[in-house]
Amino acid sequence: MNHYTLAEMQPGLTESFTVTVTRQMMDQFLAITGDCSPIHVDADYARERGYPGCVVYGMLGASFFSTLAGVYLPGEHCLLHGVECKFARPIFVGDTLTITGKVIHVSEAVAEAEIKATITNQDGKQVTRGIIKAGLAR
Amino acid sequence: MTEQAILEAVQDIFRDNFDDDSLVITRDTCADDIEDWDSLEQINLLTAIEKKFQIKFKLADVRGLKNVGDLLDLVKRMVG
Numbered sequence: 001m002n003h004y005t006l007a008e009m010q011p012g013l014t015e016s017f018t019v020t021v022t023r024q025m026m027d028q029f030l031a032i033t034g035d036c037s038p039i040h041v042d043a044d045y046a047r048e049r050g051y052p053g054c055v056v057y058g059m060l061g062a063s064f065f066s067t068l069a070g071v072y073l074p075g076e077h078c079l080l081h082g083v084e085c086k087f088a089r090p091i092f093v094g095d096t097l098t099i100t101g102k103v104i105h106v107s108e109a110v111a112e113a114e115i116k117a118t119i120t121n122q123d124g125k126q127v128t129r130g131i132i133k134a135g136l137a138r
Numbered sequence: 139m140t141e142q143a144i145l146e147a148v149q150d151i152f153r154d155n156f157d158d159d160s161l162v163i164t165r166d167t168c169a170d171d172i173e174d175w176d177s178l179e180q181i182n183l184l185t186a187i188e189k190k191f192q193i194k195f196k197l198a199d200v201r202g203l204k205n206v207g208d209l210l211d212l213v214k215r216m217v218g
Binding site: 081082105107108109110112114133135 | 178180181182184185188189194195196197199200
């Protein structure tokens with residue numbers, strides 16, 4: 001757990017971590033959200049649609065932006081204000097993802113940092129990108 | 139920079155922020171006039187204005203803002 005303060009959140013500051021998506025994560029996401037769309041739960045259906053297997057929920061990938069902000073950048077002092085994200089390429093079970101955040105703007109007056117966030121897979125392909133707005137405790 | 143030019147730039151930011159291309163703001167416009175203008179949108183507006191005009195507000199600058207007129211006066215003081 002990192003503990004960056006507002007004063008320490010300077011443009012250019014970067015943090016990253018990696019995670020491998022598992023079948024169990026998919027099952028847990030299904031249990032939480034109830035999203036039973038066949039593209040995510042039926043491998044045969046996904047293959048008929050031209051994918052090698054079930055497509056990981058885009059929002060499961062994006063959920064690692066929560067971890068990025070709450071644990072790494074800024075970490076403890078974060079309260080998320082917003083996340084905008086785009087799902088550029090599909091993620092599959094077994095993919096190892098690198099989640100990276102870079103501070104691009106800080107407003108001291110409103111105690112908020114803007115973070116450019118990306119998720120790349122084990123092939124170096126960007127699968128998800130987003131803008132995180134993270135409030136920081138004063 | 140004239141106040142009119144600042145108003146037009148700030149209006150563009152308001153329109154983008156509230157997803158309303160027909161939104162017209164005046165010096166008297168305040169949070170009560172725009173349904174979605176809550177504390178989170180206030181943060182979004184101020185950070186967008188900082189980036190647009192390449193200025194940095196202080197907490198004391200923004201704490202007492204009552205309406206668009208106060209905001210325009212603040213920006214004008216900072217950009218000259």
